[in-house]
Amino acid sequence: MQAGPAPTPAEEADAAPAATRHGSGNETYGALVWRRFRRSTMGMIGLVLVVLLLVVTIFADFFAPMDPRATHLPFAPPDMIAFHDPEGNFSLIPHIYPIGDTGEFDPVTFQPLTGPVLDDPTPTGFFVRGYDYRIFWVIPANIHFFGATDGRPLQLLGTDKFGRDILSRGIVGARISLMIALAVVSLTTIIGTLVGISSGYIGGALDAWVQRFVDFVLAFPQLPLYLALTSLIPVTAPSNIFLTFVIFVMAALGWAQLSREVRSKTLSLARIEYVRAAIAVGASDRRIILRHILPNVLSHIIVAVSLAIPAVVLLESFLGFLGFAVKPPLISWGLMLQDTGTFSVIGSYPWILSPVVFVLITVFAFNALGDGLRDAVDPY
Structure with a gap:
């Protein structure tokens, strides 16, 4: 019988036991995910961009070359x-x-x-x-x-209509835009995970009623509802209160989709043998959810979070462009885009579109990171 081609050294290394490759012991789940994630070029690019973005955001004043509120020559070119x-x-x-x-x-x-x-x-x-x-x-x-x-x-990116440096305002404005995204995604993740796991594990009448409420939330056209809810707060309200209300509205309308996904994962996990064995030996529902179901759902939640952040950044930019997200003196990318409301301004001063570049880089970074994580945590 003819022998097949000899395996390459890389194939032999992949086929070798984990204890042989790494000295002793087996690889943890995190080590396996990281080893697979490192093979994704776009995922690593997204990770580097996200880390740089977070560092620049945390130390925004250090990286901003000018005072973002200081005024100079209006519409000065870069x-x-x-x-x-x-x-x-x-x-x-x-x-x-x-x-x-x-x-x-x-x-x-x-x-x-x-x-x-x-x-x-x-x-x-x-x-x-x-x-x-x-x-x-x-x-x-x-x-x-x-x-x-x-x-x-x-003025490396020029100035806006009030003569404020666009680059400095974009760097400092990343704080508000990313803070809104992280706050909204944190709330939607907590609410969606709790509702999804509880509904899928308990089942019965509770599951039926909860899913009908989820259908009710998902049935609303979100954009008109965003505009209607954010218009309820007075224009004279302080910026912090307005910002808190915007975060609450986004979180209240964004948890339903994640809860539906977590529920479907929980329904499949509740039928696995080790969960049934835990039920048979008398383990409490709290222990089963925290020790058996939640760790297996966590990989999906992490990927969903990494993909939800750019969606919220885009939503905040759009609402800020319409004037429904952030109010001065706060700075955000959406608020900066209000200067691009007319074609004549864009044609004469195209550098005021620079905040779009900040949004594009952020969305690309988190989407690339999410795609890499999605491939790395997939057990199949």
């Missing part, structure tokens, strides 16, 4: 970044050339032409002193990761 000095010599520290009047005129429209002012670059550096802020709202500081060393305005 400064030009170059890694050479005015003499043309290469430099590791980028030189920033502000955009100003070149002294020339358009030969057709006779409008003054603007361009980089090459003879007056803005001196920049890392870890420079800037506006005062507090780390974790307690520790006073004024050191920034990057900025102008002489205190001049640094």
Whole structure:
């Protein structure tokens, strides 16, 4: 009988016992998930982006080069970044050339032409002193990761209609946008998991009534309901109260889908032999749910959370664009997009669309991370 092709070293390593590959003992479930997750290129890219995004968000004032509330020239175009000095010599520290009047005129429209002012670059550096802020709202500081060393305005993405730096507002606004997303997803995860597991495990009349209520919540058209509920709070209400109400409305309408998914997983797990054995030996319902059902549902919940965060970020951006999510003086990506309400403004000042880039990066990062986790935790 003809022998098959010899296995490659990689196949032999995969076929080897875990104790042989790792020294001693078997791999834990977390180690197996991490080993599979590392093979996903997009998943690792998403993980790195999410970590960087969280670091920048936590230390937003440190990474923001300008005071996000300071006003300068309205609708100023982005400064030009170059890694050479005015003499043309290469430099590791980028030189920033502000955009100003070149002294020339358009030969057709006779409008003054603007361009980089090459003879007056803005001196920049890392870890420079800037506006005062507090780390974790307690520790006073004024050191920034990057900025102008002489205190001049640094507008890498231009300014909005009030002359505020778009890059700094985007970095600081990530706090509110991600805080809303994390708060909403945390509430929906807790409520959806508790309702789904309880309904699927107990069953009977409770399951029937709970599922009819879930159907009732899912039947509502969410966008009109969001607008109707957020319009109930007075416009003069403080920003913190308005923000809390928005989080409550999003969470109240977002838990139903996860509860339906968790219920279906619980119904299948409740028929497995080790759960029936635990029931036979007299284990309490609380112990069965916490020790046998919840750990097996947790992988699905983790993936659902990673995919729900970008959905909430998009929803907050859309509601903020309509003026129903965040009110000034708070800053969010959706609130920044209100300046893009007219085509004439976008055509004349296209850099005000920069907050869209922040949203795209966040959505891509969490979606890539969620896809990688979904493949890694799949036992099949």
